[in-house]
Amino acid sequence: MVLWLIAVMLYQTYKPLPAGISYESPEYRVDQVEFLHDLTYPSSDGQMQHEQQIFQRMMQVVEEAEQFVLVDMFLFNNYQHKGQNFPPVSTEFTEALVAKKNQHPDMDIWFITDEVNTNYNSAPNPLLEQMTQAGIHVVITDVDPLRDSTPVYSAVWRTFFQWFGQSGDGWIKNLMATDGPDVTVRSYLKLLNVKANHRKVVVSEKKAIVSSGNIHDASAYHSNIAFEVTGPIIGDILQSEQAVLDISGGGQVPTYTAPSTDSNTGDLRIRYLTEGKVNDAVLHEINQAGKGDTLWMGMFYVASPKVLEALLEASKRGTEIRLVLDPNENAFGQEKIGIPNRPVAAELHDKSDGKIQIRWYNTTKEQYHTKMIYIAKATGDHIVLGGSTNFTPRNMNDYNLENDLWVAAPPDNKFTLDIANYFERIWNNNDAEFTLDLDEFQEKTTFLKGVLYKLQLILGLTTF
Structure with a gap:
């Protein structure tokens, strides 16, 4: 058994990466990249100030889209600890996507996220369920095909526990948020692998925002940065997201065609x-x-x-x-x-x-x-x-x-x-x-x- 666990550790640490993972685009020349930031800080009178640009620009990407929207977002839920009161950004973004889908039923809209938002499959996320019911493609990333970052533990988990799944009636308190659903033991066992789809991007055929920040109520006041870009690099972003779909049950990302005006020139x-x-x-x-x-x-x-x-x-x-x-x-x-x-x-x-x-x-x-x-x-x-x-x-x-x-x-x-x-x-x-x-x-x-x-x-x- 010890030899088996060692073999599992070595393979899952050094196995080949899935196709399309660890991606580098060609270099493009553009005229403009816009820098966005969120900052929280105390003012001179001790009150907390919030300068926020990123979320509203992400909303703008959705509002202006005419052909497709694809989102890949690590944290996306409205769970909070008792007594906390954060802006309902995840609900607002859900409503914006659903409204877009209702206005344009044929529009291809994808929302890719991490299983942390279902508490590692302990309970459905109402916001994701709302999107699914509206006809939006919701994908929970399967991170198991990725290499293991905690091989000592993950070898044991893969050998003994992964076969039982995680869903069921949770009975352990949610450590991330007291108003979140209770969690099963099997979900916490999976969490201990500490592996995630940590990406943060919102993209349409017109522009893309690459961010350090999540669309997540409890993270709404964090200080973050983001970049807004346009042009053919959108195709590379979609290509990198196809790799996520490929390891998570399939599907085809939207097709992007760069405008003929994109001349790949700029400073x-x-x-x-x-x-x-x-x-x-x-x-x-x-x-x-x-x-x-x-x-x-x-x-x-x-x-x-x-x-x-x-x-x-x-x-x-x-x-x-x-x-x-x-x-x-x-x-x-x-x-x-x-x-x-x-x-x-x-x-x-x-x-x-x-x-x-x-x-x-x-x-x-x-x-x-x-x-x-x-x-x-x-x-x-x-x-x-x-x-x-x-x-x-x-x-x-x-x-x-x-x-x-x-x-x-x-x-x-x-x-x-x-x-x-x-x-x-x-x-x-x-x-x-x-x-x-x-x-x-x-x-x-x-x-x-x-x-x-x-x-x-x-x-x-x-x-x-």
Whole structure:
């Protein structure tokens, strides 16, 4: 039996990826990429302020669509903890899709999501059921064909528990939201594989939005970023989503034909990346950074040993590095202990002799959920890469499904200036206290958290 479990571990860790997973588009030239952001921060009188752009633009994509809409969204539900009151964004988006389908019955509308929204098959999601009844194609991603990120546990689960399914009458409290349905033991056993379709994209024949943010009530006040693009890259986004359908029961994504006016010219260069191709691009860009360059990063989770080593090497080469990190204090109403970002921040600060500068985003009950890197080059185009991907092994090493947009833009382009202004604003606290000094979350227990963080990485038993 031990040999069997070892064999399962090895195969499920290194097996071939399904066709179309870990995708990289060709490089396209475009005239415009629009940068969008959501920011939550305390005003001078202590009241929480919310600057929000992303959700309304996603709604606009649906409203303006004439041929098709395809959405792939990790978190999509309206479950909350008792006493919480968030904007009903998931209901509003459901109603918009249903209204679109009712107005245009022949329109091809797809909604792809993760099984977390059915509590790992413990209970139906009323919003998804509403879409299905309206004739919208709803797909719950089957992540089992993907590689296992927690092989020690997943080998046991695949051998003994997967055969029993997860549906049934749940009796265990829902840890993500007290008003969510009770969950079966078998669903929690599946959750412990910690594997997901983590993508976040809304696309029509006219435009696409690649985002770090979910359409999820309890996440509505998180700080996030997104990019809005047009042109033939829409076809690549659809192609990458076909791969998700292929591992999840089939179906055919909408057909996209680029307008004849798309001449593949413009000042900006863009690529669409998924899964491990994001990792390749991030490491390449950091490794190319040198003296005179400034590397900015806004990140919810950073824990990839390869990324950390690349940052330290870039610092040695003279790259100025500034990181804005979430302090990892909370997740869906549950307090967290600061892993991985606090021990990672301590490691980067100490090993670089303080040359790598780090500030914490000033979160309260929300998260700094951004996942973006920006390299202001001393010469040539500046580089931006962002989307769903946290810089962790689980997100970057072909375990989760992820999606990012890579952009190269001249330093004087509006897109570049908007990104630069975003980082300068929150780093310097220009009109509010967006960020805090590193010392704010470097407590005496950081060393012990570092030991726990390293142990989790070695065993693969992480939630990041």
